[in-house]
Amino acid sequence: MADEARGMAVALLDAVLGERRLLSQAVGELPSAGPAERARAQRLALTALRHLDPADRLLSAHLRKAPPLTVRNILRLAVVEMAVEGAAPHGVVNAAVDLARRGRRTQHLAGLVNAVLRKIAPASFAGLPARPMPMWLRQPLVRRWGRGVVAAIEAVQAAAPPLDLTAKPGRIAPGEPLPTGSFRLREPGQVSALPGFEAGDWWVQDAAAALAVRLLDPQPGERIADLCAAPGGKTLQLAAAGAEVTALDLSEPRLVRLRENLARTGLQAEVVAADLLAWQGGPFDAVLLDAPCSATGTIRRHPDLPFVKDGSELPALVALQSAMLDRALGMLKPGGRLVFCTCSLLEEEGEAQLSALLERHPALRVEPPSLAGVEPGWVGPEGGLRLRPDHWAEAGGMDGFYMVRVRKP
Ligand SMILES: C[S@@+](CC[C@H](N)C(=O)[O-])C[C@H]1O[C@@H](n2cnc3c(N)ncnc32)[C@H](O)[C@@H]1O
Numbered sequence: 001m002a003d004e005a006r007g008m009a010v011a012l013l014d015a016v017l018g019e020r021r022l023l024s025q026a027v028g029e030l031p032s033a034g035p036a037e038r039a040r041a042q043r044l045a046l047t048a049l050r051h052l053d054p055a056d057r058l059l060s061a062h063l064r065k066a067p068p069l070t071v072r073n074i075l076r077l078a079v080v081e082m083a084v085e086g087a088a089p090h091g092v093v094n095a096a097v098d099l100a101r102r103g104r105r106t107q108h109l110a111g112l113v114n115a116v117l118r119k120i121a122p123a124s125f126a127g128l129p130a131r132p133m134p135m136w137l138r139q140p141l142v143r144r145w146g147r148g149v150v151a152a153i154e155a156v157q158a159a160a161p162p163l164d165l166t167a168k169p170g171r172i173a174p175g176e177p178l179p180t181g182s183f184r185l186r187e188p189g190q191v192s193a194l195p196g197f198e199a200g201d202w203w204v205q206d207a208a209a210a211l212a213v214r215l216l217d218p219q220p221g222e223r224i225a226d227l228c229a230a231p232g233g234k235t236l237q238l239a240a241a242g243a244e245v246t247a248l249d250l251s252e253p254r255l256v257r258l259r260e261n262l263a264r265t266g267l268q269a270e271v272v273a274a275d276l277l278a279w280q281g282g283p284f285d286a287v288l289l290d291a292p293c294s295a296t297g298t299i300r301r302h303p304d305l306p307f308v309k310d311g312s313e314l315p316a317l318v319a320l321q322s323a324m325l326d327r328a329l330g331m332l333k334p335g336g337r338l339v340f341c342t343c344s345l346l347e348e349e350g351e352a353q354l355s356a357l358l359e360r361h362p363a364l365r366v367e368p369p370s371l372a373g374v375e376p377g378w379v380g381p382e383g384g385l386r387l388r389p390d391h392w393a394e395a396g397g398m399d400g401f402y403m404v405r406v407r408k409p
Pocket residue numbers: 209227228229230231232233234235248249250251254274275276277290291292293
């Protein structure tokens with residue numbers, strides 16, 4: 001592997017761990033590089049973040065004091081390349097030493113990098129405990145589900161997730177069919193090279209995320225609003241079902257991706273760039289509200305989140321979700337249905353948000369799911385669907401989500 005990708009991966013780790021910036025932002029600011037190098041750098045940084053704790057454990061045995069962050073990141077990267085990716089130690093150590101030599105602030109520690117990495121036994125990496133979630137998130141989950149479930153979630157978060165695809169009705173996507181109708185690839189490679197990509201037969205969408213639209217059950221010709229729509233996985237599902245879709249989102253850059261997705265798949269939707277809290281629209285037969293949230297259900301895809309977020313934005317997110325819910329209800333026809341979902345593991349953004357909604361609007365009726373592949377244990381007593389990363393753990397897990405369908409009187 002060229003050193004350009006390794007150097008970029010270290011820069012990404014510095015941005016996440018040193019500046020607490022999200023990986024997606026840091027990737028956008030990388031110096032111009034070929035797409036393959038960029039993708040390789042991102043993959044390496046993701047792997048290092050997923051395995052940071054075991055890598056640090058191995059390294060700490062050979063370090064008397066912690067070296068500066070960039071040197072630590074060079075070491076961490078080399079450890080995961082050897083222990084997780086199975087790269088030959090000789091080449092990895094040489095590349096790490098070269099990388100340290102190239103940096104003005106790291107060159108004086110190139111000898112240390114060499115000495116430490118030569119003592120690492122990659123085999124001793126196996127069996128080291130997975131990285132625990134941060135306390136602000138872990139504690140409420142342990143209280144709710146117990147230590148065993150939380151450890152199972154953390155084990156799934158430490159593994160590279162599979163790639164899930166949703167196919168248009170009547171089409172198939174590459175990969176194993178899942179019980180809920182999605183397709184799963186364990187070793188996907190380059191997405192745009194997969195069969196059916198150019199033809200727009202399918203799109204990338206986690207199997208859990210795909211259930212929100214199945215729960216809404218869109219019908220041909222229905223007017224449906226997708227109120228936080230970008231980048232558009234759920235918009236595509238709604239449009240593919242034959243609904244007349246209005247896809248709204250606040251973020252123009254994210255709507256660019258939504259339009260690209262519509263164009264590639266040949267599907268149609270009215271696209272609106274607006275703040276949902278100010279927009280006047282409707283009435284609709286059905287509304288999907290995939291609200292902004294802590295995204296704590298997606299840590300296996302975004303292992304940078306625990307290093308960047310501290311839970312402090314939670315109260316503001318909960319308040320925003322509840323204002324959005326009231327707004328969404330106002331856009332529904334009488335008898336219309338609303339699906340509310342968040343990719344969060346936290347009760348505040350799921351079950352508790354529903355009970356507050358029912359207190360504000362007591363005439364709403366919850367309609368519990370009856371969907372192919374959904375196991376009875378995933379449905380809560382209140383009638384919502386609680387999806388956890390450890391569901392289907394042996395097959396690669398799924399994103400954490402809460403989703404519920406209510407009907408307006
Ligand atoms: C969870 S993401 C949506 C993912 C999307 N439904 C999908 O399946 O691809 C939440 C979205 O809410 C949008 N958003 C945040 N605040 C908003 C607001 N006030 N009005 C409209 N959209 C908003 C964000 O830009 C973001 O795209």
